[in-house]
Amino acid sequence: MPGNKSTARKAMDELFNQRDITAVERYFADDYIQHNPMIADGRDGLIELLPTLPEDFRYTMLRAFEDGDHVIALARIGGYLPDGDAAVVDVFRFEDGRIAEHWDVVQAYVPDDRTVSGHPMLT
Helix, strand or coil: CCCHHHHHHHHHHHHHHCCCCCHHHHHEEEEEEECCCCCCCHHHHHHHHHHHCCCCCEEEEEEEEEECCEEEEEEEEEEEECCEEEEEEEEEEEECCEEEEEEEEEEECCCHHHCCCCCCCCC
16 A cells, blocks of 8 residues: 555645646545635635646655654645745645645745855755
């Protein structure tokens, strides 16, 4: 049986990159809870969100860490912010192999050569 980390990666890829709306039924719990204040709660919130995203929207999960029923992922999304990519930290809570709850923090991505610290944001 694949782990939750693998399931999170598949869910985000199929939903956001492949634009496969059936991924909502496959990977998200019936009573899915969404904590992002810009997205409606429940699976319907994801279904309503998908057609509003730009055609060039891309979600790339760069790293993921699994701890019990939680997965924390570092991701980069393109086509979302008007001035460039975004860096994202996603937190998923799983129940019975499906995503039951989601939190995220999104901020503008700063290219590696422009960070004040001199360190990349996501590697």
